[in-house]
Amino acid sequence: MDYFIELFFSGLTRGSIYALIALGYTMVYGIIGLINFAHGEIYMIGAFTAYIIASVLSIYGFPALSIIILAGFAAAIWASAYGYTVEKIAYKPLRHAPRLSPLISAIGMSIFLQNYVLLAQTSDFLAFPELIPDFDFMEPYADKVGSTDMVIIVTTIVVMIALTFFIKMTRIGKAMRATSQDRTMARLIGINVDKVISVTFVIGSALAAIGGILIASHIGQINFYIGFIAGIKAFTAAVLGGIGSIPGAVLGGFVLGLTESFATGYVSSDYEDVFAFSLLVLILIFKPSGLLGREEVEKV
Amino acid sequence: MLELKQVHSYYGNIEALKGISLEIKEGEIITLIGANGAGKTTTLMSISNIVEPRQGEILFHGKPIHTLPAEEIVAMGICQVPEGRHIFPQLTVRENLDMGAFLRNDKQGIKQDIDYVYSLFPILAERSGQSGGTLSGGEQQMLAISRALMARPKLLLMDEPSMGLAPIIISQIFDIIKKINKEQNTTIFLVEQNANQALQIADRGYVIENGYITLTDNAEALRTNEAVQKAYLGI
Numbered sequence: 175m176d177y178f179i180e181l182f183f184s185g186l187t188r189g190s191i192y193a194l195i196a197l198g199y200t201m202v203y204g205i206i207g208l209i210n211f212a213h214g215e216i217y218m219i220g221a222f223t224a225y226i227i228a229s230v231l232s233i234y235g236f237p238a239l240s241i242i243i244l245a246g247f248a249a250a251i252w253a254s255a256y257g258y259t260v261e262k263i264a265y266k267p268l269r270h271a272p273r274l275s276p277l278i279s280a281i282g283m284s285i286f287l288q289n290y291v292l293l294a295q296t297s298d299f300l301a302f303p304e305l306i307p308d309f310d311f312m313e314p315y316a317d318k319v320g321s322t323d324m325v326i327i328v329t330t331i332v333v334m335i336a337l338t339f340f341i342k343m344t345r346i347g348k349a350m351r352a353t354s355q356d357r358t359m360a361r362l363i364g365i366n367v368d369k370v371i372s373v374t375f376v377i378g379s380a381l382a383a384i385g386g387i388l389i390a391s392h393i394g395q396i397n398f399y400i401g402f403i404a405g406i407k408a409f410t411a412a413v414l415g416g417i418g419s420i421p422g423a424v425l426g427g428f429v430l431g432l433t434e435s436f437a438t439g440y441v442s443s444d445y446e447d448v449f450a451f452s453l454l455v456l457i458l459i460f461k462p463s464g465l466l467g468r469e470e471v472e473k474v
Numbered sequence: 475m476l477e478l479k480q481v482h483s484y485y486g487n488i489e490a491l492k493g494i495s496l497e498i499k500e501g502e503i504i505t506l507i508g509a510n511g512a513g514k515t516t517t518l519m520s521i522s523n524i525v526e527p528r529q530g531e532i533l534f535h536g537k538p539i540h541t542l543p544a545e546e547i548v549a550m551g552i553c554q555v556p557e558g559r560h561i562f563p564q565l566t567v568r569e570n571l572d573m574g575a576f577l578r579n580d581k582q583g584i585k586q587d588i589d590y591v592y593s594l595f596p597i598l599a600e601r602s603g604q605s606g607g608t609l610s611g612g613e614q615q616m617l618a619i620s621r622a623l624m625a626r627p628k629l630l631l632m633d634e635p636s637m638g639l640a641p642i643i644i645s646q647i648f649d650i651i652k653k654i655n656k657e658q659n660t661t662i663f664l665v666e667q668n669a670n671q672a673l674q675i676a677d678r679g680y681v682i683e684n685g686y687i688t689l690t691d692n693a694e695a696l697r698t699n700e701a702v703q704k705a706y707l708g709i
Binding site for chain 1: 522548554560572574
């Protein structure tokens with residue numbers, strides 16, 4: 175039983191990160207129908223930014239907890255700037271082009287950003303500082319769930335609640351919902367769709383950056399390539415949950431994380447990807463729109 | 475109030491409007507009739523600047539608006555009920571109405587207008603918590619009109635409000651259009667294939683064919699015009 179609980183929490187931790195990144199995929203898909211393949215790179219840039227800021231702050235002797243908060247904010251802002259710029263440069267000019275064009279542009283952006291970080295930083299793995307201290311109150315449970323895991327899970331839940339509130343309650347959140355359901359009509363009621371798209375990219379990028387810093391401090395190392403595999407996994411999570419659906423992305427992330435964790439624990443870590451992607455195939459066979467994908471209720 | 479001067483618009487590479495000129499005065503109901511593909515919807519989409527005209531001018535109260543982004547045109551008081559209704563399917567009836575008032579901030583006024591559209595279409599009040607996608611065609615049309623009214627338009631553009639609806643619903647909708655024009659003093663530009671109904675409530679009408687305005691007159695004269703009768707009224 176103890177082993178099960180340990181695997182469960184480790185699955186939740188992974189799932190949290192997948193969910194944070196998957197939200198960016200699913201929100202962008204919901205608004206402009208594009209799979210933003212450069213999203214994983216935004217996450218990687220978030221992790222690098224956090225690494226740089228954290229290194230500088232630790233030289234000046236800031237306490238660990240304040241470093242993770244400051245680095246987190248800086249990473250979120252910097253990654254958002256990247257997300258915003260990528261959209262303006264690579265996708266906006268292709269708004270009226272055939273669907274395949276922005277997709278190819280996205281892949282191009284992904285390759286470009288990877289190589290840019292490779293050149294500007296390094297191809298080596300960098301040791302990411304351990305930013306999350308071991309809390310005393312977590313001591314009795316330390317064999318099952320570490321403090322880092324707890325911080326990741328709690329942060330993810332808080333972010334999800336904040337995002338749900340934002341989309342339901344705020345003006346721009348409502349505009350996002352309207353735009354995702356009918357873009358032409360959104361323009362006809364006076365919504366500035368370009369602004370909505372920008373906001374979507376900014377929020378998605380900030381969430382990915384938060385995921386980036388959390389996982390980097392968990393695993394302890396980063397390099398320019400981490401965005402690729404994380405991106406693929408998070409994309410799988412988004413599709414699993416039903417692409418375009420925000421609760422779906424979160425559920426998909428957790429389901430994927432738990433599957434991988436149990437597969438690793440009970441079978442072999444060699445097979446974790448096999449289980450993850452088999453699950454995806456099965457769900458797509460029996461429920462092609464994903465777990466919480468939109469049922470078509472529209473009448474024409 | 476609104477004036478189109480030699481407007482040319484394209485749908486992809488096809489020239490859908492080949493120099494349209496027309497004028498709408500305050501308080502009027504103007505109808506634009508024509509066959510499928512004549513350019514009716516493109517005319518409305520050009521006014522709302524969803525389709526940007528490549529040539530010509532669109533003036534609202536004498537000011538050019540064809541270069542303004544779509545949301546500023548809405549802010550000036552030009553709202554559209556588009557063809558096919560375009561209800562937000564996952565939002566409730568009430569949320570759809572609130573979206574119509576997206577550019578407004580006066581909570582009190584919005585509340586009043588919600589009550590007003592519920593009085594026009596009591597069925598919407600009954601359905602207020604239901605999601606838009608589950609409404610019938612007629613109810614969706616009522617919701618689409620109500621949503622546009624929530625912006626307090628000075629000029630209301632309507633694209634084939636009768637499309638796909640039962641005759642009894644159509645006459646109900648046309649009665650309401652007339653009522654909105656009278657009670658709210660909202661100018662109405664009505665695009666219709668159902669020329670008979672449209673000419674009954676309109677003051678003046680334009681006939682559009684293949685991207686050109688071929689005829690304009692007051693509604694009564696158009697109804698008795700032989701060519702119009704033959705082509706659009708089925709007489």
